[in-house]
Amino acid sequence: MQSVVVTVTSGKGGVGKTTCSANIGCALALLQKKVVVIDGDIGLRNLDIVMGLENRIVYDSVDYIEGRCRLRQALIRDKRAPDLYVMPTAQTRDKTAVSAEQMVAMCDELRKDYEYIIIDSPAGIEQGFHTCLAPADRVLIVTNPEVSSVRDADRVIGLVEAQEKGPAQILINRLMAARVKKQEMLSMDDIVDVLSTELIGAVPEDEAILMSTNRGTPVALNGRGPAATAFHEIALRLTGEEVPLRVQQPVSIFHRLFGKA
Amino acid sequence: MISIKGVRNGLVVICDEEPWHSQLSELQQKLDSNARFFRGGRIALDVKTLDLSPEDILRAQSLFRQYDVQLWAVLTQNQATSTRVEMLNMANSLQTEPEDESGASASSHSSTQTPGEPAMSAANDETEAHAASSVTTEGILVRKRVRSGQVLKHPGHIAVVGDVNPGAQIIAGGDIIVWGKLQGLAHAGAFGDTSAVICALDLKPSLIRIADAARSVFPAPQRERARRPEMAVLEQEEITIVPWQDR
Ligand SMILES: Nc1ncnc2c1ncn2[C@@H]1O[C@H](COP(=O)(O)OP(=O)(O)OP(=O)(O)O)[C@@H](O)[C@H]1O
Numbered sequence: 001m002q003s004v005v006v007t008v009t010s011g012k013g014g015v016g017k018t019t020c021s022a023n024i025g026c027a028l029a030l031l032q033k034k035v036v037v038i039d040g041d042i043g044l045r046n047l048d049i050v051m052g053l054e055n056r057i058v059y060d061s062v063d064y065i066e067g068r069c070r071l072r073q074a075l076i077r078d079k080r081a082p083d084l085y086v087m088p089t090a091q092t093r094d095k096t097a098v099s100a101e102q103m104v105a106m107c108d109e110l111r112k113d114y115e116y117i118i119i120d121s122p123a124g125i126e127q128g129f130h131t132c133l134a135p136a137d138r139v140l141i142v143t144n145p146e147v148s149s150v151r152d153a154d155r156v157i158g159l160v161e162a163q164e165k166g167p168a169q170i171l172i173n174r175l176m177a178a179r180v181k182k183q184e185m186l187s188m189d190d191i192v193d194v195l196s197t198e199l200i201g202a203v204p205e206d207e208a209i210l211m212s213t214n215r216g217t218p219v220a221l222n223g224r225g226p227a228a229t230a231f232h233e234i235a236l237r238l239t240g241e242e243v244p245l246r247v248q249q250p251v252s253i254f255h256r257l258f259g260k261a
Numbered sequence: 262m263i264s265i266k267g268v269r270n271g272l273v274v275i276c277d278e279e280p281w282h283s284q285l286s287e288l289q290q291k292l293d294s295n296a297r298f299f300r301g302g303r304i305a306l307d308v309k310t311l312d313l314s315p316e317d318i319l320r321a322q323s324l325f326r327q328y329d330v331q332l333w334a335v336l337t338q339n340q341a342t343s344t345r346v347e348m349l350n351m352a353n354s355l356q357t358e359p360e361d362e363s364g365a366s367a368s369s370h371s372s373t374q375t376p377g378e379p380a381m382s383a384a385n386d387e388t389e390a391h392a393a394s395s396v397t398t399e400g401i402l403v404r405k406r407v408r409s410g411q412v413l414k415h416p417g418h419i420a421v422v423g424d425v426n427p428g429a430q431i432i433a434g435g436d437i438i439v440w441g442k443l444q445g446l447a448h449a450g451a452f453g454d455t456s457a458v459i460c461a462l463d464l465k466p467s468l469i470r471i472a473d474a475a476r477s478v479f480p481a482p483q484r485e486r487a488r489r490p491e492m493a494v495l496e497q498e499e500i501t502i503v504p505w506q507d508r
């Protein structure tokens with residue numbers, strides 16, 4: 001099976017790696033792809049929470065790697081899409097529990113059955129990043145449209161290039177068109193100019209994300225809001241389809257609640 | 262006289278046949294006057310045919326350590342010295358890398374340096390350059406974008422074909438030429454050469470240094486629009502920015 005390992009990382013924490021990993025995974029699964037999303041953030045597991053699968057964890061990736069269960073047993077099937085699986089990670093272990101070689105071996109095993117293996121990686125400055133980078137065929141670097149976030153993303157692109165894993169692609173998250181217009185926020189052009197790295201897409205700031213995270217239903221699964229659309233476009237681009245890049249205007253909560261603002 | 266050479270895996274300090282104690286004091290002078298260039302780096306020492314005791318070698322190592330420099334290899338043509346180097350757990354050739362790939366997870370050890378200083382090793386082997394204040398004409402050509410957190414150091418000139426991003430550092434014993442946009446920090450004449458220059462197609466570094474002088478460059482509105490190649494030179498101990506042209 002033609003299989004791609006996509007590692008999702010960032011320069012600093014909290015920019016939306018887990019949100020993007022979950023949603024891109026869902027969007028790919030809705031395109032009838034066979035998908036596994038791996039939580040690569042050992043000890044800080046939260047992918048399962050974002051996906052609403054927390055209660056179904058029996059085994060995790062560390063159990064599999066240390067031989068306490070079979071690969072299948074460590075995977076949670078998400079029934080909301082045809083072929084979507086989540087590999088949770090251990091909550092009580094640290095980043096040294098899985099080596100780069102073990103991660104590569106596990107992904108090679110998964111490659112036999114899945115077309116897309118998405119890894120929700122720790123940020124590039126954190127321990128565990130190199131483990132998640134090791135098996136990558138593609139690397140998505142999530143950045144917010146802020147100077148400091150872009151600076152850190154640049155550093156991680158350098159690390160990815162040094163490991164000869166590049167070229168990485170940029171995913172801009174939490175873009176606010178109105179603030180870009182008022183020049184209060186970096187634009188897509190500004191960011192691409194500094195990073196000189198290809199853009200896979202831009203996801204707007206969207207309140208629906210917050211609600212979906214609390215509910216455990218990624219917006220890409222059934223939402224039609226601006227962020228959901230952006231994730232579906234990114235998934236299409238990952239499959240090789242040409243989707244023109246555009247920035248969605250975020251719809252204000254007033255607009256959504258009361259029709260015209 | 263001691264000289265310094267840039268090679269693929271870092272810098273090599275080449276000794277001469279003088280007695281060891283006088284070499285060490287010359288070395289100390291060199292480290293003293295160029296502390297910023299050496300700091301945080303690692304170095305190999307070529308001691309030629311000198312017959313050195315383990316104490317001699319350790320003395321050199323601790324001298325380097327005072328300046329935050331790691332002595333990782335001692336090259337020698339003397340068999341006895343070579344054996345002692347091995348006993349001290351140091352490399353005795355440039356081939357044996359002291360750190361293996363597992364050093365990758367060590368990104369926590371220093372926030373300003375990428376593992377292996379990739380840009381540095383992008384240079385050709387054996388770029389000969391003489392140390393200290395003697396002006397050198399040798400240099401390296403780096404054909405890639407230098408990104409945030411990456412540090413490019415060379416005892417001679419440094420030419421970059423590509424942009425130097427904010428957060429990157431270029432430190433040269435000689436001139437710095439950037440065929441692209443220069444942001445980040447640039448230090449030319451790091452050994453005290455006041456005739457060194459910094460040129461870029463688009464000169465917008467956060468900080469430039471020439472020899473011991475420093476200046477922050479804030480992109481003034483008219484400079485933003487000027488969009489012409491510029492050059493930073495030292496004039497009466499002040500860094501001035503002029504159009505890039507032949508001097
Ligand atoms: N496009 C968006 N619009 C609004 N909120 C968002 C968006 N993307 C992410 N968020 C919010 O930002 C917060 C951080 O997101 P997330 O947990 O995905 O980041 P992370 O990079 O995985 O963080 P960590 O480094 O801690 O793992 C969450 O509260 C999430 O709901």
Ligand SMILES: [Mg+2]
Pocket residue numbers: 017018019041046120
């Ligand atoms: Mg996360």
